[in-house]
Amino acid sequence: xSGVTQTPKHLITATGQRVTLRCSPRSGDLSVYWYQxxxxxxxxxxxxxxxxxxxxxxxxxxxxxxxxxPDLHSELNxxxxxxxxxxxxxxxSSVDPTTGYGYTFGSGTRLTVV
Amino acid sequence: xxxxxxPNSMESNEEEPVHLPCNHSTISGTDYIHWxxxxxxxxxxxxIHGLTSNVxxxxxxxxxxxxxxxxxxxxxxxxxxxxxxxxxxxxxxxQGNLIFGKGTKLSVKP
Numbered sequence: 001x002s003g004v005t006q007t008p009k010h011l012i013t014a015t016g017q018r019v020t021l022r023c024s025p026r027s028g029d030l031s032v033y034w035y036q037x038x039x040x041x042x043x044x045x046x047x048x049x050x051x052x053x054x055x056x057x058x059x060x061x062x063x064x065x066x067x068x069x070p071d072l073h074s075e076l077n078x079x080x081x082x083x084x085x086x087x088x089x090x091x092x093s094s095v096d097p098t099t100g101y102g103y104t105f106g107s108g109t110r111l112t113v114v
Numbered sequence: 115x116x117x118x119x120x121p122n123s124m125e126s127n128e129e130e131p132v133h134l135p136c137n138h139s140t141i142s143g144t145d146y147i148h149w150x151x152x153x154x155x156x157x158x159x160x161x162i163h164g165l166t167s168n169v170x171x172x173x174x175x176x177x178x179x180x181x182x183x184x185x186x187x188x189x190x191x192x193x194x195x196x197x198x199x200x201x202x203x204x205x206x207x208x209q210g211n212l213i214f215g216k217g218t219k220l221s222v223k224p
Contacts, residue, residue: 002157033211043158043201043214056211090157100148100205100212105157 003027004106006091012112018079021109025072025093031055032074033094033103034066038087049074050097081113118202123219126192134187134218136202141182146205148212149176149187151198158201158214161187197222 003026013019025032034046036059045058049068060066063081068074078085088110092103119137126132138147149161162169162176164185169176175188189196201217 002159004157035214042216045211045213048211058211058213092157100146100203101163102160103150103158103212105159108157
């Protein structure tokens, strides 16, 4: 157990639907990162939050949004889902948002869009 | 984004040392070099990081060239459990978000 908890582990949904992925960071970590991993694109950075505030944005689609709550857990919302959104979604957390040191990743949520 | 170049794949024999190379010719003075690995069906895990000097920890060693344009991750005795994709990543300035490349897929033969 890495200390980063992601739920659900698996999700199957239909095109056009909306889903919410949840991440609880490791205790003491204020920074949360979301990544998407598909077979053809590798690990793509989506977005970073630090202590409730958005800090950096990567290749996140407009149909996707995220937030970090006061208790530091984070949610990634994916809407108007397409077949191409099928992927593994990883959340990571870290203490220091200014370096790449010591990210801890969760075990991911596997999203299948049918 | 500062870029890294790694071989697509490498093979090793169990209990032998493994040297995983990474080229980063456009590295700047404030870029840290990070190594993460991703075991099959798992999220990536942190391995080691450094700035200028060589670094050792319980998992691996990181050798950084004097001009910092390349680095090598050293696994001293590969085990079957070390079979994974190894990513060499640069982070720069105050940006803590890591941009992963394609990495090197390491296979370990018994």
